[in-house]
Amino acid sequence: MxxxxxxxxxxxxxxxxxxxxxxxxxxxxxxxxxxxxxxxxxxxxxxxxxxxxxxxxxxxxxxxxxxxxxxxxxxxxxxxxxxxxxxxxxxxxxxxxxxxxxxxxxxxxxxxxxxxxxxxxxxxxxxTASVRADGLRVVLLDRGYRHDIAQTAPWLLQGAKTISYAVNRSAYREAARRDADDVVFVSSDGYLLEGPTSTLVLRTGMTLRTTRTDAGILAGTTQAELFEWAAGNGYETTYELLTPADLAAADAAWLVSSVRLAAPIRAVDGTPKPVDAALTASFTAHLHSLAG
Amino acid sequence: MxxxxxxxxxxxxxxxxxxxxxxxxxxxxxxxxxxxxxxxxxxxxxxxxxxxxxxxxxxxxxxxxxxxxxxxxxxxxxxxxxxxxxxxxxxxxxxxxxxxxxxxxxxxxxxxxxxxxxxxxxxxxxxTASVRADGLRVVLLDRGYRHDIAQTAPWLLQGAKTISYAVNRSAYREAARRDADDVVFVSSDGYLLEGPTSTLVLRTGMTLRTTRTDAGILAGTTQAELFEWAAGNGYETTYELLTPADLAAADAAWLVSSVRLAAPIRAVDGTPKPVDAALTASFTAHLHSLAG
Incomplete structure (x- = not known):
């Protein structure tokens, strides 16, 4: 090894x-x-x-x-x-x-x-098992861009996965200063975007919801895979302009990414949020099943 | 050598x-x-x-x-x-x-x-002498941030000179697509900011004007040096929230930086602008005199 x-x-x-x-x-x-x-x-x-x-x-x-x-x-x-x-x-x-x-x-x-x-x-x-078991405390941080920036100013490269990640790393340090583990970026006009290195997924009843991919975010490979799986397992899946109120009202939420997989959010700006351990486990099992 | x-x-x-x-x-x-x-x-x-x-x-x-x-x-x-x-x-x-x-x-x-x-x-x-002699054709491009972003969202690192320059390089490619040489970024609320790797300086009569350093820009070392020199040579110097109209009305404009020094702007979005060759030469001479 x-x-x-x-x-x-x-x-x-x-x-x-x-x-x-x-x-x-x-x-x-x-x-x-x-x-x-x-x-x-x-x-x-x-x-x-x-x-x-x-x-x-x-x-x-x-x-x-x-x-x-x-x-x-x-x-x-x-x-x-x-x-x-x-x-x-x-x-x-x-x-x-x-x-x-x-x-x-x-x-x-x-x-x-x-x-x-x-x-x-x-x-x-x-x-990465412990973060999936324990969950993440996230803070909402302004990303500074309107949600439609990728359409109006494509030279800003929103939606490209560049290695210019200084701001993403800085956001993590700001989260740590606020005694949190991770970040959900918010557009300057008030919509939830994504994490610095993850995609936001909400569950409201039997519906899985994520940010519209035209809202200046990176299209998530893990989110796309989980939505395809969910659609075959009785869930509705939607792409929306989500707000902090949607996150607060959701039954459960995750930041999903390729290494940590689906990490449940257990607090938003200090307010506790229920963790859906069963669906988290199903997500993990499905993603693991894809290895090859 | x-x-x-x-x-x-x-x-x-x-x-x-x-x-x-x-x-x-x-x-x-x-x-x-x-x-x-x-x-x-x-x-x-x-x-x-x-x-x-x-x-x-x-x-x-x-x-x-x-x-x-x-x-x-x-x-x-x-x-x-x-x-x-x-x-x-x-x-x-x-x-x-x-x-x-x-x-x-x-x-x-x-x-x-x-x-x-x-x-x-x-x-x-x-x-770099030819760019100072010939001047730059610039385009105005939205940077996507409000002018007060450095105060409201310091984690976005506006004002730090990081190596995460993918957007600056992308902006240059957009300028080339528009048959221009360089860029002046504009805030989402309509103020002139800076170039991707330079500071904007305007001359209106005997006043040299630049962007306020609290407007999410990098404080320019060349601009600061030129303003100090100018203040000792009969010019007023001001830090302002400048608009595209200010640039259009200015008698002359430059993008100033440490290698190219003061490069005159000779066109903005295709509209010709007069070049102040005499003051450009004085700027160059002063900056050269500082080497040591």
Whole structure:
């Protein structure tokens, strides 16, 4: 069992990945002129592993391609990325009980150069079971943008999964200062958006509700998967402009993402919220069943 | 003469730089777990060089320290950074006529680690004289935030110089699509803000005007220096909430920054604007005189 593994991609003159090689992840791989490191100029996907196998890889590549288009990065042959994803995951040789994830990054490359930089980094990780059992205390924080910003100002890249995450990390520090674990961003015109690294899902009776994907949020791969499962299991599913009042009134709520899966919200701005442990367990079981 | 030079910092357990070593900038220095490269989680300053010497270094360190505070990064002993700045600049051994710059970055370091990563990278660069002579065609683009966002939502880090610059780079691509060279961001409530990597300066008669630094912009080191010089040379200087109408009515306008210096705006959204070549030349001469 290896704690981590790394594949570095090679590219053709059009910037499309042509192959990759496994290298030691502890060794430096990036120069200081790399635009990932100096400008956050790239996009990424993080894929959860279950028993060593990627969960819903196809959904991640679909979204990766969308981010690539939004940043005018070169189109990719995703079969090569998928091969690398599976190879670095397998290289971890995880115990069935161990968790892990793979982060794939495509950046604009070295400043002044003509080809992108790309890598897939796999690592074993601490168990995420406790957060699903204990739940999250969230705070609502203004994201500063109107809910329709992706339509009116697409250059702001809302809806692309870029590596320019300084604000997301700052929001987590603000949550910690408020004695909370996570954040739900709110638009400047009062709608619930998403977490810094997760999608918001509410349950009201037998309806699962999430933010409309045109509201300047990242389309959630985990949310989409859970909604497809839920629709086949007796639930209605809706995409809406949700408000803080909707969250307060919901029977249960989660922040869903690829590594932590469906993490129940147990408090909003200090007000306790019931946790739906049974549905959380069903979500986990379904997502685990997708690994392959 | 060397095309580039790189200093990598060492840090104590509190995260303050204790020293640095010069290394080959062409060799990889960063791992793929570096938070600069995966989260854009760091801050930077770019210092212009004239005849090989840094311009207004003290102003850069003052702003660097402000960015460090806003991102809750470890406080630094700037005398060590200043020594590295001058050493990598000197290592370029630039011809007096050659231009260059030094980028200094402080990131949160390797994910899961306890110390930051820091470097100072110096490089020779192409001449910037032509942009000062020819001027810039700019477009106005919505930044999506109200002008008071830094006060109401400080976690959005407006006013910190972070390396999460994907949106700034995207804005430049949007400008190019509109057959322009640069951008002036506008707040969602209609005020002129700044360029993606520059500060806006207007001249109306004998008054130099710029955006209020509390309007969610980065306080400009070049603008501050020029205003100090202007105040001693017969100009009034004001910090205001400026509008597109103010830009249209101004006698002249510039986007000022540390490498390009004061670049005159010669068109706004396709409408020509007069260029003040004489004052541009005075600005350049003053900024060059500060190198040391």
């Amino acid at each position: 290896s704690a981590s593994a790394l594949a570095l991609f090679t590219f053709d003159s059009a910037g499309s990945a042509t192959g990759y090689r496994l290298v030691d992840p502890a060794q430096p791989a990036l120069t200081v002129t790399e635009l990932a490191a100096t400008r956050g100029d790239g996009v990424f996907e993080t894929v959860g592993l279950h028993e060593g196998h990627p969960i819903k890889a196809a959904r991640h590549f679909e979204r990766f391609a969308q981010s690539v288009r939004m940043l005018d990065l070169p189109a990719q042959d995703w079969t090569i990325w998928d091969a690398a994803l599976h190879e670095v995951a397998a290289a971890l040789d995880l115990d069935p009980s161990s968790e892990g994830w793979v982060k794939m990054v495509l950046s604009r490359g070295i400043e002044g150069g003509t080809t992108p930089t790309g890598w897939a980094y796999a690592t074993a990780s601490a168990s | 060397s095309a580039s030079a790189l200093a990598l910092f060492t840090f104590d357990s509190a995260g303050s730089a204790t020293g640095y070593r010069l290394v080959d900038p062409a060799q990889p220095a960063l791992t793929v777990t570096e938070l600069a490269a995966t989260r854009g989680d760091g801050v930077f300053e770019t210092v212009g060089l004239h005849e090989g010497h840094p311009i207004k270094a003290a102003r850069h360190f003052e702003r660097f320290a402000q960015s460090v505070r806003m991102l809750d990064l470890p406080a630094q002993d700037w005398t060590i950074w200043d020594a590295a700045l001058h050493e990598v600049a000197a290592a370029l051994d630039l011809d007096p006529s050659s231009e260059g710059w030094v980028k200094m970055v402080l990131s949160r370091g390797i994910e899961g680690g306890t110390t930051p990563t820091g470097w100072a990278y110096a490089t020779a660069s192409a001449s």
